[in-house]
Amino acid sequence: MHIPEGLLPVEQAAAWYAPAAAFVGAGLVGLKRRLVIQPSARPLIGLMGAFVFVISLMPIPVPGLGTVSHPCGTPMAAILLGPLTATVLGSVALLLQALFFAHGGITSWGANIISMAVGGSFAGFAVFKVSRRVGLGLGISAGMAGLVGDLVTYGLTSLQIALALHGDESIPYVWGAAFTSFLPTQIPLAIAEALFTAGVVVFIANQRAEILEGVVVRP
Amino acid sequence: MKRWKIVLAVTAVFLVAVLFTNSQWEGDVTESAATPLAEKAGIEESSVLPWKIEGDLLLFFFLSGGVIAGFAAGYYWHALFQGKDRKETA
Numbered sequence: 449m450h451i452p453e454g455l456l457p458v459e460q461a462a463a464w465y466a467p468a469a470a471f472v473g474a475g476l477v478g479l480k481r482r483l484v485i486q487p488s489a490r491p492l493i494g495l496m497g498a499f500v501f502v503i504s505l506m507p508i509p510v511p512g513l514g515t516v517s518h519p520c521g522t523p524m525a526a527i528l529l530g531p532l533t534a535t536v537l538g539s540v541a542l543l544l545q546a547l548f549f550a551h552g553g554i555t556s557w558g559a560n561i562i563s564m565a566v567g568g569s570f571a572g573f574a575v576f577k578v579s580r581r582v583g584l585g586l587g588i589s590a591g592m593a594g595l596v597g598d599l600v601t602y603g604l605t606s607l608q609i610a611l612a613l614h615g616d617e618s619i620p621y622v623w624g625a626a627f628t629s630f631l632p633t634q635i636p637l638a639i640a641e642a643l644f645t646a647g648v649v650v651f652i653a654n655q656r657a658e659i660l661e662g663v664v665v666r667p
Numbered sequence: 668m669k670r671w672k673i674v675l676a677v678t679a680v681f682l683v684a685v686l687f688t689n690s691q692w693e694g695d696v697t698e699s700a701a702t703p704l705a706e707k708a709g710i711e712e713s714s715v716l717p718w719k720i721e722g723d724l725l726l727f728f729f730l731s732g733g734v735i736a737g738f739a740a741g742y743y744w745h746a747l748f749q750g751k752d753r754k755e756t757a
Contacts, residue, residue, distance in 0.1 A: 514690025
């Protein structure tokens with residue numbers, strides 16, 4: 449989800465910007481409207497913004513492999529605020545990380561928005577909704593959202609890498625190779641993200657259940 | 668209380684495993700996956716930014732970012748939960 453600067457061909461980098469701009473634009477419109485209608489949402493938006501920034505920047509080491517990677521945080525934000533608002537928060541986090549933290553890049557910002565901000569948010573939100581509708585518990589649903597949102601993010605990153613760098617190989621082959629190389633590091637992190645997402649959502653449901661009113665608290 | 672003990676135990680095991688793993692911990696997994704393919708394709712990382720942040724300057728930004736985000740999270744957490752456990756005070 450932090451594709452470095454310069455790895456994507458210019459035309460592909462530009463192509464990823466177009467859908468990213470559409471999602472972020474729609475998210476900004478919704479966020480502006482929400483802050484007018486529901487000013488009390490401001491603390492939760494601020495909290496999730498800080499969480500997404502820290503979670504997606506924190507390099508977490510995976511013992512035994514010697515690699516580090518990042519959870520996303522966007523599935524959790526999407527459950528609590530909706531996927532479009534989570535997309536905006538993820539995009540701002542990715543911009544700051546590209547500018548000041550040597551993670552990602554400006555030319556690859558659009559691609560990184562699509563994988564982490566859009567992919568993580570929408571996949572996590574969809575899994576949470578479906579899980580609740582089929583009767584799974586709140587913690588299990590949130591955990592599955594965190595797990596799937598994380599893996600979808602890295603699946604999309606693998607696709608972006610494959611499209612850009614497949615060379616003479618077929619795109620599906622390079623996608624598979626890239627995603628497979630992510631999995632040993634990312635599966636433990638996806639499990640950690642699942643536990644964290646479940647913990648935060650259940651805590652908020654216990655303390656401020658009204659926050660979850662719009663997101664199918666009861667199956 | 669039992670949950671906290673489990674969390675502390677898992678954290679302790681994690682820290683021991685990390686500290687005794689003999690590794691340089693260089694670069695994140697996206698770079699590890701993309702860099703070999705980029706090298707094969709003859710593409711090198713480049714930056715459009717007029718600055719380069721590395722070494723201790725990167726540490727400075729990480730620490731500053733963590734402090735600012737931590738302050739913001741604490742501020743909004745307090746605003747959201749009013750600084751007290753609603754269950755206990757209900």
